[in-house]
Amino acid sequence: MDAKQSSRRAFLGAGAFAGAALTACSAPDATPPEAATAPSLLGAPVRRYGERSPHETVARGVRDSQTPEAASSRTPLDETYGIITPSALHFERHHAGVPDIDPTAHKLLIHGLVERPMMFTLSDLKRMPSVSRVHFVECSGNSGGEWSAKGAPTVRLSHGLASCSEWTGVPLRVLLDEVGVKPEAKWLLAEGDDACRMQRSVMIEKALDDAIVAYGQNGEALRPEQGYPVRLVLPGWEGNTNVKWLRRIKLTEGPQFTKDETSKYTELMEDGEAWIFTFEMDAKSVITAPSGGHAIGGPGYHEVTGLAWSGRGKITSVEVSTDGGANWSEASLQQPVYSRAFTRFRLPWNWDGSECVLLSRCRDDTGYVQPTRQELIAQRGRYSAYHCNRIKGWRIAADGSVSNAEA
Amino acid sequence: MDAKQSSRRAFLGAGAFAGAALTACSAPDATPPEAATAPSLLGAPVRRYGERSPHETVARGVRDSQTPEAASSRTPLDETYGIITPSALHFERHHAGVPDIDPTAHKLLIHGLVERPMMFTLSDLKRMPSVSRVHFVECSGNSGGEWSAKGAPTVRLSHGLASCSEWTGVPLRVLLDEVGVKPEAKWLLAEGDDACRMQRSVMIEKALDDAIVAYGQNGEALRPEQGYPVRLVLPGWEGNTNVKWLRRIKLTEGPQFTKDETSKYTELMEDGEAWIFTFEMDAKSVITAPSGGHAIGGPGYHEVTGLAWSGRGKITSVEVSTDGGANWSEASLQQPVYSRAFTRFRLPWNWDGSECVLLSRCRDDTGYVQPTRQELIAQRGRYSAYHCNRIKGWRIAADGSVSNAEA
Numbered sequence: 116m117d118a119k120q121s122s123r124r125a126f127l128g129a130g131a132f133a134g135a136a137l138t139a140c141s142a143p144d145a146t147p148p149e150a151a152t153a154p155s156l157l158g159a160p161v162r163r164y165g166e167r168s169p170h171e172t173v174a175r176g177v178r179d180s181q182t183p184e185a186a187s188s189r190t191p192l193d194e195t196y197g198i199i200t201p202s203a204l205h206f207e208r209h210h211a212g213v214p215d216i217d218p219t220a221h222k223l224l225i226h227g228l229v230e231r232p233m234m235f236t237l238s239d240l241k242r243m244p245s246v247s248r249v250h251f252v253e254c255s256g257n258s259g260g261e262w263s264a265k266g267a268p269t270v271r272l273s274h275g276l277a278s279c280s281e282w283t284g285v286p287l288r289v290l291l292d293e294v295g296v297k298p299e300a301k302w303l304l305a306e307g308d309d310a311c312r313m314q315r316s317v318m319i320e321k322a323l324d325d326a327i328v329a330y331g332q333n334g335e336a337l338r339p340e341q342g343y344p345v346r347l348v349l350p351g352w353e354g355n356t357n358v359k360w361l362r363r364i365k366l367t368e369g370p371q372f373t374k375d376e377t378s379k380y381t382e383l384m385e386d387g388e389a390w391i392f393t394f395e396m397d398a399k400s401v402i403t404a405p406s407g408g409h410a411i412g413g414p415g416y417h418e419v420t421g422l423a424w425s426g427r428g429k430i431t432s433v434e435v436s437t438d439g440g441a442n443w444s445e446a447s448l449q450q451p452v453y454s455r456a457f458t459r460f461r462l463p464w465n466w467d468g469s470e471c472v473l474l475s476r477c478r479d480d481t482g483y484v485q486p487t488r489q490e491l492i493a494q495r496g497r498y499s500a501y502h503c504n505r506i507k508g509w510r511i512a513a514d515g516s517v518s519n520a521e522a
Numbered sequence: 523m524d525a526k527q528s529s530r531r532a533f534l535g536a537g538a539f540a541g542a543a544l545t546a547c548s549a550p551d552a553t554p555p556e557a558a559t560a561p562s563l564l565g566a567p568v569r570r571y572g573e574r575s576p577h578e579t580v581a582r583g584v585r586d587s588q589t590p591e592a593a594s595s596r597t598p599l600d601e602t603y604g605i606i607t608p609s610a611l612h613f614e615r616h617h618a619g620v621p622d623i624d625p626t627a628h629k630l631l632i633h634g635l636v637e638r639p640m641m642f643t644l645s646d647l648k649r650m651p652s653v654s655r656v657h658f659v660e661c662s663g664n665s666g667g668e669w670s671a672k673g674a675p676t677v678r679l680s681h682g683l684a685s686c687s688e689w690t691g692v693p694l695r696v697l698l699d700e701v702g703v704k705p706e707a708k709w710l711l712a713e714g715d716d717a718c719r720m721q722r723s724v725m726i727e728k729a730l731d732d733a734i735v736a737y738g739q740n741g742e743a744l745r746p747e748q749g750y751p752v753r754l755v756l757p758g759w760e761g762n763t764n765v766k767w768l769r770r771i772k773l774t775e776g777p778q779f780t781k782d783e784t785s786k787y788t789e790l791m792e793d794g795e796a797w798i799f800t801f802e803m804d805a806k807s808v809i810t811a812p813s814g815g816h817a818i819g820g821p822g823y824h825e826v827t828g829l830a831w832s833g834r835g836k837i838t839s840v841e842v843s844t845d846g847g848a849n850w851s852e853a854s855l856q857q858p859v860y861s862r863a864f865t866r867f868r869l870p871w872n873w874d875g876s877e878c879v880l881l882s883r884c885r886d887d888t889g890y891v892q893p894t895r896q897e898l899i900a901q902r903g904r905y906s907a908y909h910c911n912r913i914k915g916w917r918i919a920a921d922g923s924v925s926n927a928e929a
Contacts, residue, residue: 157717158619159746160590163581165610168750170625171743174570183567196690196738197654199606203572204742212565218577244825244870247604247856283603310564331603333740335611336578339566343575418651449654451858463651 167203175204176271184212187254189275192422193403198249198449198457200278202333207340208254208276210375211311214360218336218344221308223328227365230295237344240330243285248327248350249456251424253277253396255353255380258503261488266507268519270406273507274399277424279457280341282348283331288323290364300366304373305347308360315356316370316392317349325350325455328361351426351455352394353501355380385496396426398485399504400433400460400477406509409517414468419446420461425479429453432478433460439472439508439520446475466511472520473509582611583678591619594661596682599829600810605656605856605864607685609740614747615661615683617782618718621767625743625751628715630735634772637702644751647737650692655734655757656863658831660684660803662760662787665910668895673914675926677813680914681806684831686864687748689755690738695730697771707773711780712754715767722763723777723799724756732757732862735768758833758862759801760908762787792903803833805892806911807840807867807884813916816924821875826853827868832886836860839885840867846879846915846927853882873918879927880916 173195175188187208190200207213218237226232257276260267267273296319303322307313317326327348330337337343342359349356355375370376370392382390400423405411419437423430429452434443449459460475477485486494488505495502508520583596594615597607614620625644633639664683667674674680703726710729714720724733734755737744744750749766756763762782777783777799789797807830812818826844830837836859841850856866867882884892893901895912902909915927 157591158616158621160619161582161584161593161595161614161616161747163584163595165582165612165614165745165747167609167743168625168746169622170751173742175568175572177568177570184564186568188568188570195741196652197688197741199688199741201609201740201742202574205572207568207572209565209568212567214565215576218575242824245603245827245868247866281604281606333608334602334604334606335580335608336574338572339575340568340572344577417649420652451860453858459654461652 173204175206176275185210187276189271190278191271192275192277192401193270193406193409198279198422198459199333200280200457202280202335202338202341205278205280205338205341206254206276208354209309209340209359210313211309213340214309215339216308216344216360221344221362223345223361223364225290225294225364225366227303227367228297228300229366230297231293233294235290237330240285240328240345244289245283246286246327247281247283247331249279249281249453250348250350251277251279251455251457252348252354252357253424255355255393255396255501258399258505259500261503261505261507262497262499264521266519266521267407268522269408270401270403274401276354279424280332281334282327282329284327284329284345284348287326287328287347290328291322296366299368302367302370304363304365304367304371305356305358305361306363306365307342307358308362313355313358314371314373314375315358316367316373316376317356319366321349321352321394349394351396353380353396356394380501382495382499382501385498393502396424397502397504398425398427398430398477398479398483399423400430400475400485401507402435402473402475402509405473405511405517407517407519411466411511411515411517413515414466417464417466418461419464419473420459421475423458423460423475423477424456425477425483426455427483428455428480430458430477431480433458434476435460435462436474436476437464437471440474443476468513470513471511473511474506476506580611582613583682592617594683596678597685598678599682599684599808600677600813600816605686605829605866606740607687607864609687609742609745609748612685612687612745612748613661613683615761616716616747616766617720618716620746621716622746623715623751623767628751628769630752630768630770632697632701632771632773634710634774635704635707636773637704638700640701642697644737647692647735647752651696652690653693653734654688654690654738656686656688656860657755657757658684658686658862658864659755659761659764660831662762662800662803662908665806665912665914666907668910668912668914669904669906671928673926673928674814675929676815677808677810681808683761686831687739688741689734689736691734691736691752691755694733694735694754697735698729703773706775709774709777711770711772711774711778712763712765712768713770713772714749714765715769720762720765720782721778721780722765722783723774723780724763726773728756728759728801756801758803760787760803763801787908789902789906789908792905800909803831804909804911805832805834805837805884805886805890806830807882807892808914809842809880809882809916812880812918812924814924814926818873818918818922818924820922821873824871824873825868826871826880827866828882830865830867830882830884831863832884832890833862834890835862835887837865837884838887840865841883842867842869843881843883844871844878847881850883875920877920878918880918881913883913
């Protein structure tokens with residue numbers, strides 16, 4: 116038990132929940148539940164591939180759209196646990212729908228400024244040296260609505276375009292060693308096998324650092340909406356550079372300025388200049404519970420929990436304020452903390468029943484601190500739709516209902 | 523890049539796969555695949571809960587049974603990646619089928635030698651301090667067939683009653699603090715809500731150490747066959763003590779000698795004595811690829827990979843032999859290594875095409891080394907069906923087919 120757990124235990128104390136804090140936590144009579152519930156009939160037999168309970172209805176957030184193939188669905192961050200996002204709830208963002216790809220026919224071509232252009236089947240890739248690492252993927256448009264003064268009413272809407280998985284695949288540098296990158300190759304073009312042929316330009320330094328050509332997600336094959344059978348994983352970089360349904364990597368001298376990096380995914384500054392190739396996702400945190408739309412019941416003990424992540428490395432601390440920013444307490448971080456991955460934070464909290472605002476603020480191992488909206492606007496203006504990592508607040512009303520602090 | 527990765531890279535060298543090693547890895551002509559495949563039609567729209575590709579058919583191993591409610595299904599360890607077992611492929615073992623439990627009606631009673639018997643609903647538990655930790659669960663009968671000279675032909679049959687998940691829930695010590703454990707309580711009885719009312723006795727020391735009353739598995743609610751809506755997780759202890767569908771914990775002075783710990787889950791020694799309450803799972807490793815039933819094709823580069831775990835702490839090393847035990851090489855371990863969790867090991871291997879036997883041998887942070895079958899029999903005899911953690915071998919024939927080394 117580390118120091119944080121110890122202090123948490125002291126915070127709770129013996130019998131902390133014995134009073135009114137827990138609605139149903141009353142002392143029962145001595146009758147064990149055998150007397151109350153008759154033994155059931157035999158349950159369901161073993162089966163080959165499991166499914167969740169029919170009582171569970173947690174789902175990705177999907178908005179009505181005339182073009183559901185060029186749309187997004189959002190992870191219900193307030194109803195997921197730990198740091199692994201269930202693959203079935205991993206957010207989606209695609210521009211031409213999810214292709215149905217036969218894995219035995221799919222090939223990955225690596226060509227351009229290389230000594231030996233090569234084509235890799237999926238079984239080729241699976242024979243090669245592999246790595247498994249836990250990383251988040253976040254759409255660069257995640258929290259885009261938070262640039263505005265009002266912000267989104269729920270954490271799904273404000274932050275649900277981010278998810279975290281254990282990815283398995285071949286380090287891209289192994290493949291690049293194989294084809295032999297020519298000295299003049301400083302970038303590469305990654306292209307997807309969806310109908311719109313998503314294309315992004317990537318610097319060679321990232322490709323040789325920690326990029327993965329991934330075929331596994333949370334222990335099994337990639338899910339179709341995350342790029343089955345093979346995708347690029349560029350840890351910490353904006354989501355759409357992690358090209359899904361990867362079919363081609365072309366080594367080039369410079370970036371290609373494709374439609375997917377000029378018409379979209381650029382950031383307009385106040386002076387009319389646009390930033391391009393803003394790859395790294397800045398450190399961000401958000402409280403997932405309690406969060407907008409929740410009703411926390413009465414005063415007493417509540418756990419404040421949420422997620423933090425940084426595209427530049429490890430989260431080193433998350434502070435939580437329960438009084439709108441006047442005072443901050445350090446939350447405990449779920450161990451071990453991975454680089455460029457969701458980091459779960461938790462803080463015990465005794466709510467006194469009065470209206471208040473909860474905030475979280477993270478720091479990463481580069482020393483970067485998550486900014487307020489005002490600080491972010493001072494740096495980047497008000498016109499960007501991307502890379503918004505402002506501090507987000509949730510207001511707890513006296514009746515226990517939770518809403519966007521700026522609504 | 524750490525030293526191991528660096529040496530792996532040197533091992534491979536540039537162009538290592540350019541020859542015959544990879545079947546389909548030939549240099550293509552310069553035509554990019556655009557010319558070969560016409561742009562597809564729009565793909566599938568976003569959806570609320572994802573499913574795997576219809577091309578994926580990996581499944582748990584289920585044997586025909588007249589009593590599929592008192593049976594087991596096995597994780598296909600040779601077709602999973604990393605350290606997280608997909609929940610849909612987590613092994614099952616149950617004695618009266620999987621009950622269908624309404625989470626809003628389910629309660630957990632804690633009573634017996636306590637100051638304040640209490641009943642907890644699921645929403646009570648979710649309000650309390652939580653932890654998420656990655657741990658394996660292994661049936662104590664896993665690898666039971668490996669006591670025999672012959673052993674099982676595939677890794678699913680030999681080791682598939684083990685899986686690893688990120689579990690989320692309330693530390694049991696928090697609940698025990700709440701009810702106030704009386705000084706004379708040295709054990710507890712945990713009881714499941716399945717039709718057979720599975721019951722196991724657990725020492726209080728374990729309950730106060732790292733036990734979790736878990737409601738989350740890999741980011742979402744527990745799956746029904748892993749104990750929905752709430753189970754006990756006793757990290758490193760034999761599977762059936764991790765009581766599923768947990769309905770009752772009774773604090774007691776001593777163990778209860780229930781049917782589930784006397785008629786089963788005891789170990790018969792050569793002298794007729796039976797060991798009981800052998801809770802901790804000993805350190806074990808197994809090569810998952812290549813493994814029995816695989817066909818690895820021709821000579822050249824292959825990655826040898828597998829899983830190791832220990833009920834007593836962290837895996838500190840895994841050695842692999844590719845010559846039946848004459849020589850051993852240290853495999854790289856997927857980082858970070860968790861305590862009482864699957865640890866993925868990997869070793870690059872250049873197969874010369876001649877018949878050989880692959881073995882793996884792990885060590886944990888208590889200094890314990892995985893034994894051979896002969897060493898295990900010398901210690902425990904030949905009559906136990908449980909806790910077999912012998913070194914397992916796979917024979918590679920000259921044609922690349924892989925089989926049990928002792929078949």
